[in-house]
Amino acid sequence: MALQPGGLLAPDPGALSPAQLEQLREFKIQTRIANEKYLRTHKEVELLLSAFFREMFLKRPDNIREFAAGLDDFFFLILIPEYFTDPRLPNKIHMQLIKEKKAA
DSSP states (O other), rough: OOOOOSSOOOOOTTOOOHHHHHHHHHHHHHHHHHHHHHHHHHHHHHHHHHHHHHHHHHHHSSSSHHHHHSSSOOOHHHHHHHHHHHHHHHHHHHHHHHHHHHOO
């Protein structure tokens, strides 16, 4: 198999039969639908992710992976682990959900 830049294997278009390709396509569609349903029923996930993205866009780190891992910034190294393990977090998310529901 040929390698692409970065050491990734190049796609092999003949690796799957037409039936397997159709099965894979259907699996991807069903997975996307299930993910959408989950996200729509769990507003707290959106709140957690939007808070993270807000910080990322405000700080615009050079290395997003290190930033996400908390290695790029003392703020994230110290506060983010505390944010996600804060015993008050469920209540904070619940209050935010109530606030958004009233605004709607």
